[in-house]
Amino acid sequence: QVTLRESGPALVKPTQTLKLTCTFSGFSLNTFGMSVNWFRQPPGKALEWLAHIDWEDEKFYSASLKTRLSVSKDTSENQVILTLTNVDPVDTGTYYCTRVRAVDTDMIVDYWGQGMLVTVSS
Amino acid sequence: EIVLTQSPGTLSLSPGERATLSCRASQSVTSRSLAWYQHKPGRAPRLLIYGASIRATGIPDRFSGSGSGTDFTLTISRLEPEDFAVYFCQQYDKSPRTSGLGTKVEIK
Numbered sequence: 039q040v041t042l043r044e045s046g047p048a049l050v051k052p053t054q055t056l057k058l059t060c061t062f063s064g065f066s067l068n069t070f071g072m073s074v075n076w077f078r079q080p081p082g083k084a085l086e087w088l089a090h091i092d093w094e095d096e097k098f099y100s101a102s103l104k105t106r107l108s109v110s111k112d113t114s115e116n117q118v119i120l121t122l123t124n125v126d127p128v129d130t131g132t133y134y135c136t137r138v139r140a141v142d143t144d145m146i147v148d149y150w151g152q153g154m155l156v157t158v159s160s
Numbered sequence: 161e162i163v164l165t166q167s168p169g170t171l172s173l174s175p176g177e178r179a180t181l182s183c184r185a186s187q188s189v190t191s192r193s194l195a196w197y198q199h200k201p202g203r204a205p206r207l208l209i210y211g212a213s214i215r216a217t218g219i220p221d222r223f224s225g226s227g228s229g230t231d232f233t234l235t236i237s238r239l240e241p242e243d244f245a246v247y248f249c250q251q252y253d254k255s256p257r258t259s260g261l262g263t264k265v266e267i268k
Contacts, residue, residue: 042204075257084164085248085259100256134205144193144211145252150204 040064042074042135042151049157056125056156060118060135067093067113071140074118075147076109080131090138091118125158132156162187162251166260172268179236181263183249188229193253196225196234199262200245208247209234239265 046058058076065072073092079085089109090098099107108121118135133156137149163186173179183194192212197205207216209225212232222237236243248262 077259084261085250087256087258098255141210144191146195146207146210147250147252147257148207148210148216150197150206152202152204 040137040149042137042149044133044135044151044154046133046154046156048155049159050125051160052126052158053124056120056122056129056158058120058122058133058135058154058156060120060151062116062118062135062137065137065139067091067111067116067118069093073138073145074111075136075138076118076120077134077136078129078131079134079153080128083131085134086131088133089120092138127158130156130158161256162189162254162258164249164251164258164260166247166249166263168263169261170264170266172266173239174268175239175241177239179234179239179243179265181234181236181247181265183227183232183234183260185230185232185251189232189251189253191253192228193251194225194227194232195250195252196223197248197250198243198245199248205248236265 042062075090076088077085091109106123111118132153134153135151136147165184167182194212196209199205213225224235246262250259
């Protein structure tokens, strides 16, 4: 059974660094074709893709957030860590980690975490 | 990036009725690279459909997806009580992956 769970601070002050951890089970990030992607959803807005890390440790980031985002993995702990520097109130939203799996030639988001609401406020 | 527009915003229906949800893309989604998800409050979103029309494992056959190019549809043939939720589409044809705002299916 595949599960993912986001954890981290619920409240962060402007200019601080946000660090979120995705702890997963039921799959390995060492397996060919597996990756973890992060999304976020500001209140009342659509989901926004943030970052990707895969079994080969390839990383991709949202173009608009590239200078502030980083993602890493700890395969022994089955964790992926997302870091967002210099946060602003516009970074407020629900953050989701997801599993992405290769199906034929497609990369499908097939499992999601419950999401974690992060508020940026002084 | 590809913008996905879902309609209607809210669908008020009774159990047993048919639900038809639309997802329109701002440019063609090639290879039918579109998925549909169900999302209930406080729960993880659940994959229903990928490849525009392929049901994910364990998804009942009352859920069906269709469409290509810029117009996609999710149909729930007969609403069950557990189907009242928010449904959103997501394209994975072009980076970045983008999602629609969702359609809320509520009990009439």
